[in-house]
Amino acid sequence: MPRKLSTAMDGVNLAAKLADLKEDHYRILLTVSAVTELLIDKGLFTRDELEVKAATLDLELDSLIASSLHPMA
Incomplete structure (x- = not known):
């Protein structure tokens, strides 16, 4: 119990x-x-610049994660 x-x-x-x-x-x-x-x-940056930077960082992170999951590929 x-x-x-x-x-x-x-x-x-x-x-x-x-x-x-x-x-x-x-x-x-x-x-x-x-x-x-x-x-x-x-005026330090625009929404468009922010969106491009976020998309770029997202792709880089995806690439790093993929490479860590498949280090020999």
Whole structure:
């Protein structure tokens, strides 16, 4: 019987940790969005430049992940 209680409590703890991560993720995303908007408003870069840079970084990351999964390819 004690194992079932422990398993239930583990589930509750995991759900709480997930909720905390979601809150952290939201706050980080909000901050990045605010900084991005400020930089665009100040003319440091355009949305188009940001989109191109994000796409470039995404391709580079995909390439790095693919190469780490298949190092001999």
